[in-house]
Amino acid sequence: MSETREQVLEEIKIQGDLVRKLKAAKEPKEKIDEEVAKLLALKAKLGDEPAQNQKFTLKTPKGTRDYAPQQMMLRQNVLDRIVAVFKKHGGEAIDTPVFELKEVLTGKYGEDSKLIYDLKDQGGEILSLRYDLTVPLARYLAMSKISSIKRYHIAKVYRRDNPAMTRGRYREFYQCDFDIAGSYDPMLPDAECVKIVSEILDTLDIGEYVIKLNHRQLLDGMFEACGVPADKFRSICSAVDKLDKSPWAEVRREMIEEKGLDASTADQIGEYVQLSGGTDLVEKLLADPKLKAVNAAVKGLEGMQLLLKYCGAMGLSNKISFDLSLARGLDYYTGVIYECVLKAEPKILANGATEEQGTVGSVAGGGRYDNLVGMFDPKGKQVPCVGVSIGVERIFSVLEAKASAAGLKPRTNEVEVYVASAHKGLHEKRLSILNDLWNQGVKAEHSYKLNPKLLAQLQHCEEQQIPLAVVFGDSELEKGIVKLREVSSRKEEDIPLAELANEIKKRLRN
Amino acid sequence: MSETREQVLEEIKIQGDLVRKLKAAKEPKEKIDEEVAKLLALKAKLGDEPAQNQKFTLKTPKGTRDYAPQQMMLRQNVLDRIVAVFKKHGGEAIDTPVFELKEVLTGKYGEDSKLIYDLKDQGGEILSLRYDLTVPLARYLAMSKISSIKRYHIAKVYRRDNPAMTRGRYREFYQCDFDIAGSYDPMLPDAECVKIVSEILDTLDIGEYVIKLNHRQLLDGMFEACGVPADKFRSICSAVDKLDKSPWAEVRREMIEEKGLDASTADQIGEYVQLSGGTDLVEKLLADPKLKAVNAAVKGLEGMQLLLKYCGAMGLSNKISFDLSLARGLDYYTGVIYECVLKAEPKILANGATEEQGTVGSVAGGGRYDNLVGMFDPKGKQVPCVGVSIGVERIFSVLEAKASAAGLKPRTNEVEVYVASAHKGLHEKRLSILNDLWNQGVKAEHSYKLNPKLLAQLQHCEEQQIPLAVVFGDSELEKGIVKLREVSSRKEEDIPLAELANEIKKRLRN
Secondary structure: OOHHHHHHHHHHHHHHHHHHHHHHHOOOOOHHHHHHHHHHHHHHHOOOOOOOOOOOOOOOOOOOEEHHHHHHHHHHHHHHHHHHHHHHOOOOOOOOOOOEEEHHOOHHHHHHHHHOOOEEEOOOOOOOEEOOHHHHHHHHHHHHOOOOOEEEEEEEEOOOOOOOOHOOOOOOOEEEEEEEOOOOOOHHHHHHHHHHHHHHHHOOOOEEEEEEEEHHHHHHHHHHHHOOHHHHHHHHHHHHHHHHHHOOHHHHHHHHHHOOOOHHHHHHHHHHHHEEOHHHHHHHHHHHHHHHHOHHHHHHHHHHHHHHHHHHHHHOOOEEEEEEEOOOOOOOOEEEEEEEEEOOOOEEEOOOOOOOOOOHHHHHHHHOOOOOOHOOOOOOOOOOEEEEEEEEEHHHHHHHHHHHHOOOOOOOOOOOOEEEEEEOOOOHHHHHHHHHHHHOOOOOOOOOOOOOHHHHHHHHHHHHHHHHHHEEEEEHOOEEEEEEEEEOOOOEEEEEHHHHHHHHHHHHHO | OOOOOHHHHHHHHHOOOOOOOHHHHHHHHHHHHHHHHHHHHHHHHHOOOHHHHHOOOOEEEEEEOOOOHHHHHHHHHHHHHHHHHHHOOOEEEOOOOOOHHHHOOOOOOOOHHHHHHEEOOOOOOOOOOOOOHOOOOOHHHHOOOOEEEEEEEEEEEOOOOOOHHHHHHEEEEEEEEEEEEEEOOHHHHHHHHHHHHHHHHHHHHHOEEEEEEEHHHHHHHHHHEEEEEEEEHHHHEEEEHHHHHHOHHHHHHHHHHHHHHHHHHHHHHHHHOOOOEEEHHHHHOOOHHHHHHHHHHHHHHHHHHHHHHHHHHHOHHHHEEEHHHHOOOOOOOOOEEEEEEEEOOOOOOOOOOEEEEEEEEEEEEEEEOHHHHHHHHHOOOOEEEEEEEEEEHHHHHHHHHHHHHHHOOOOOOOEEEEEEEEEOHHHHOOOOOOOOHHOOOOEEEOOOOOOOOOOHHHHHHHHHHOOEEEEOOOOHHHOOOEEEOOOOEEEEEEEEEHHHHHHHHHHHHH
8 A cells, every 4th residue: 555656746745845844944953854854755755866866864863873893892891791790690691572562562661651662554563662671571471481580681772762862861772681580588689689780880880879779669658648649659659750850849840730739748748758868767767657557658668678688788788778769760660669870970179178979860770570570471470570770871971981081092803913915916825824814713804905015004003903913925935934023012023834823822822 | 643532442443343354254363463463552542441451462573583591592602603703804893773764774675675664753753673784884884984994793683574483584683794895906805705604604513505606797797698678687686586486487487577578588597597606607608709798797707706716715615606696685786796505404315325405595695885885975985895794593593403403401591609598597698698709700699588498499509500509507607617519419518608709719610
């Protein structure tokens, strides 16, 4: 059922009018570009113009980016360190498709559902890009009838959010998830997740951080104690979640004006959500008359007590904070919730003292979700889960800024030997030397030129920080040798061709 | 502009009628499931039912699959080996977004464009999932103004093709691409790509293979010599490309009936495309009166001559075949084209002799595309490129079948030590021992139970092939020791707690 040419021409006319209107109204360039792109896509449908003559904005889609080799080195290094921690805790890797049946994602993300990318209906199934790795995990566990696993999953997820790319907020971004699925005793897996986040942040060495902890049952109990109707728990929870970005006055306004809460109820919530601390705070709240009367609040507080104790046994006490303002936006959490934020570097004051600068944004989050797998199981069988997700884009941003400030320019390839020829007519000999080196596992390259200048070849080695160069001409070949050059010192030594690969490997080992 | 409830109800009614009609007509189950899924998605829009009560087919989208830990081990192993070869040849990694502006992909894939996945227009840019990694590379090079790079890119691509999953044909699948961009002397980079494919197939050890080689200029010249009009070169080329799946008679019919070729022209093509060989064949064709008269054919043949010579210098002569039936479907190739196919295992005949079984499908392909980057550069600046793409899904399939035939069940995690307690009340002590082991880099886990049975813990170690177990009770703790158990031999030894991590590391080294 493809469109007729007339339909496309009509669409082009309408779209062209829209573009002209936007331009006349001096709308923002980005908005105009988007509509121009649609216009060009329509014109392309006609197939009148050969592809060569297409004119369009040369860019990646909004909120996405390419990774250049330099950035890939950094990214791979970060991901490798994270995987090492996941493996240290017994994690097994899985992967799922980048898209899911749309209905798999429906009803899982609360107010954030509007940020899901849908695929076009091209006939067949209705699909959406994954929004996180947690819902696909739950679908996988139900589908594969797995009742316990420690799995990690490192993959990109997709959110049609407002990007803020300099701060590492993208529409396509990596998540590194570790989740413990299975029926275990309270808070033992939950505490290990805190340990994992702490180990990862320590190994990445990106500065001070604090892991905020809270409990959905405590939040619900607190809402109940303050007089929030049960059907508003989730939407009030979403409002509390905004406290990391908005002041209380704004969140209070949302609760009252948009979500219809009494002012007095909102004010009671306001009292609680400013509290944070440790075991002392848990005990204080367990004695709070309003909370004491609500079963969910007591259960949540007892859970927090246990979690804090276990975190203490793993040396985490000075890295965590029980924080009643932590809510997490997603609908599916049922127990403990986590969020790890980097502290800003302390500011040095005029008098030489330092001043704490608050936090610069979340780098990890997660929590317990005991009912999600059951939503997928045909018989509603539950598999309790708890997990954390590391938001590496922000970590990349921080580390990129650090590397660039330090003026670091690490190599982006691993070439060990460059094969250079001293005069023309030697390209086939280069190939046969390279072939021998490659076959023996040596990382080697040459110029791809028939007749490269020797100086240019040696300069390439120095610029690219290649450690060794093989140099030869007819005079060397006659003697069955080549010169092996140490690029940094420019020292050369004659090596019999038959021993070249071994000599290179020996030198690289040292 | 979201739909009203009435509109959705109307859509549900129409969709419901369609489903009933399909069921009445006993249409294939898959088709019905697809329409039922759409119906459920529509119903979900109403938001009447809580998510818990959703009923739907529990599956991954058509043509996609999950990777379980066992499969991830295999996949990671294969990808690591491929990356090692790419790095041996000086490759640098890049990554690009999973989707591109739709217009980036338009006009690049010829008849295959219909297989591109489009995203829904949710306001903003019009996007499509990437179809390969080559067009995104060209877009990246033009956008970043890079005129030479050896880059590799390992990522998933998306094609709405008919899946054949048992043979490794998916709608979401990995490509592992290595491309050499830059202006170099003829066939030197092109020959290295053949070497790379050969090294990868050798290191993966998946059996005999042949790398077929041809040249687009030769194909065009041959079409011209046979009397094909120039505007039909690409579509006739697409027809020739089907020779690996369809017999000549079928391809001939397509050329004549669908593409309007004279029967005599088709028959002349038929003569050429059955030829394959080596340098001898090139020389024979260079002397062919019809081809000799066409400039493009001579250029293509001279290119092949050079390529075969360079391949010879790298010891590849017995792994390649110059094959005039190789055409490659994609529009953008301009020079050499490659395709690597696995040979089927020889069949053993009743008399004990073996019989060659032909090939079982393509595992790598590629070619030269000198005009693609220029399509993206605002000034049309060209960057000549040549590259290969390894199709790892088929390789995974072959290796999975081999592993399963051999009854292999490798471990899917790397846990080195299990921390077991001999009686109840020791869970906090377990945490503190684990904490110490983790902090010292030992891969360790425990039961997440307050009071696990000792036997169950030790059985877990044996089942999971964990090499070591730490076992302790109050009597050990009083003496400041734990028992370190070698799981396979069940031998236990007392180790002072303070020396535990070092002792474990020492044992794991041996």
